[in-house]
Amino acid sequence: MKKRIESEVLPPKPLPDMMLRGFAIHSSFLDTGAQEALVEDLRAVIRTAPLFSPQTAQGKTMSVRMTSAGRYGWFSDRAGYRYIPTHPGGSDWPAIPERVLAIWRALVSRERMPDCCLVNFYAEGARMGLHQDRDEADFTWPVLSISLGDEGLFRVGATTRGGATASVWLRSGDVVVMGGDARLAYHGIDRIRAGSSTLLPKGGRINLTLRVVD
Numbered sequence: 485m486k487k488r489i490e491s492e493v494l495p496p497k498p499l500p501d502m503m504l505r506g507f508a509i510h511s512s513f514l515d516t517g518a519q520e521a522l523v524e525d526l527r528a529v530i531r532t533a534p535l536f537s538p539q540t541a542q543g544k545t546m547s548v549r550m551t552s553a554g555r556y557g558w559f560s561d562r563a564g565y566r567y568i569p570t571h572p573g574g575s576d577w578p579a580i581p582e583r584v585l586a587i588w589r590a591l592v593s594r595e596r597m598p599d600c601c602l603v604n605f606y607a608e609g610a611r612m613g614l615h616q617d618r619d620e621a622d623f624t625w626p627v628l629s630i631s632l633g634d635e636g637l638f639r640v641g642a643t644t645r646g647g648a649t650a651s652v653w654l655r656s657g658d659v660v661v662m663g664g665d666a667r668l669a670y671h672g673i674d675r676i677r678a679g680s681s682t683l684l685p686k687g688g689r690i691n692l693t694l695r696v697v698d
């Protein structure tokens with residue numbers, strides 16, 4: 485009964501503008517005002533939980549700087565990739581900003597909120613190699629990705645390593661739902677196009693990924 489009442493009063497989930505190998509891409513989902521408001525929210529997150537440069541298990545420093553908001557934050561060092569309950573500096577992760585949760589509600593779920601909002605910052609030259617998001621307990625929940633600032637060349641492959649890939653430039657305000665049969669698809673950012681956006685005064689790209697962890 486509760487479900488019926490909700491579907492009668494709540495708007496339906498918006499349809500994506502394109503599908504890329506099973507990932508649903510909502511182009512320009514956020515207008516400029518919404519993007520600017522998110523950047524303000526993220527400044528507060530980063531003040532509480534400063535960006536850091538994770539190391540891979542092989543001891544390489546990642547070119548992307550990161551922090552998180554939520555019950556868990558994503559972390560990597562010589563011991564491997566994992567979620568941790570506090571910032572590496574020792575403080576609690578800040579709460580996920582309400583405006584970020586509203587995007588999750590609009591595109592994923594109104595009942596279950598994400599546990600982690602990973603904040604990736606790409607300065608010019610930063611990239612993220614092809615990888616799967618598989619540190620979460622339940623792959624029926626999608627990963628939601630929000631792009632802000634400079635454009636990023638997003639590459640998507642199959643759910644197994646190797647084979648064909650397809651790419652698209654993600655622009656500021658684009659939102660991607662990575663779920664369904666493509667939840668474990670390999671994906672990454674080949675490069676950013678420095679200077680392609682004026683959203684961040686010093687340039688660069690921010691990507692948020694929202695995940696249900698456990």
Ligand SMILES: O=C(O)CCC(=O)C(=O)O
Binds near residue numbers: 602629671673691693
């Ligand atoms: O920056 C992006 O668009 C992708 C980020 C990503 O793949 C990740 O955080 O796992």
